[in-house]
Amino acid sequence: MDVDTLLTTTxxxxxxxxxxxxxDLDAISECLRVGLQAPNGSNQQSWRWLVIAEPSLRTRIADLYREAYLEKVGGQLIAGFLPAGSPEARLMSSTEWLVEHLGEVPVLVIPCYQPTYPRTDGDESFYQATLYGSIFPAVWNFQLALRTRGYGTCITTLHLQRERAVADLLGIPQGYVQGCLLPVAKLKPGCAVKPAQRRPIDEVIGIDGWKGGNH
Structure with a gap:
């Protein structure tokens, strides 16, 4: 596929x-090889990408993920209580499908990063931007590489509500931050992927300031 199609339909x-x-774990490794060409803070490459294929580990992570989700929504799945066919119901149905099936996804990938700058008072925005700006370009590259090989994934962060438990389970050392969790599997045959609906570009671009109109 051409580049614009890849970028607008992943x-x-x-x-x-x-x-x-x-x-194919070799294919996943190849996608990570592509993904890790992305820029990262000071080119430190202070990352470790955990590829979890062992069923018992996936099940335990999925249990923690489900616990965190139910804690967030009040103890029960909610998609069935939303107006049938509404955008909210469709979104929550997809979200809760993953909650219920995460342990069955063949591979889970967790990128971990060791911050290269020490924390100082008042630097929260700088610290967060530097940290996650060193992870997510590679995450997106990885997702694009997966798409070209017939795989799919999505960025999830809910397991971070149980970050310490996941770190203990996987032996992640102190000082490393888990950026997200990516469930990886082949896309179903015949899966139609198309550009998503997005707000008009004039509504989301400011030229030379917040209120500047698009030229």
């Missing part, structure tokens, strides 16, 4: 993930 994949199709 979507978050949840229900479209094929839980039964085998995953």
């Amino acid at each position: 979507r978050s994949a949840r229900r479209s993930l094929d839980l039964e199709a085998p995953v």
Whole structure:
């Protein structure tokens, strides 16, 4: 596919993930090789990418993920209580599908990063931007590489509500931050992927300031 098509049709994949199709770990490693060409802070490459394929580990992480989700929404799944067919119901149905099936996704990938700058008082914005700006370019590269090979994924962060438990489970050392969690599987055959609806560009661009109109 051409570059514009790749960039505009790589979507978050949840229900479209094929839980039964085998995953080639060599292909995942190749996608990570591509992904890690992305820029990162001072080119420190202070990262470790955990590829979790062991079923018992995936199940435990999925249990922690589900606990965190239910804690967030008040103890029960909520998609069925929303107006049928509404955008909110469709979104929550997809979200809760992943909550219920995360442990069945063949591979989970967790990028970890060791911050290269010490924390100082009042530097929260700088610290966060530097940290996550060193992770997510590679995450997006990885997602694009997966798409070209017939795989799908989505960025999830809910497991971070149980970050310490996940770190203990996987032996992540102190000082490393988990950026997100990416469930990876083959896309279902015939899965149609198209550009998403987005707000008009004039509504979201400011020229030379917040209120500047688009030229």
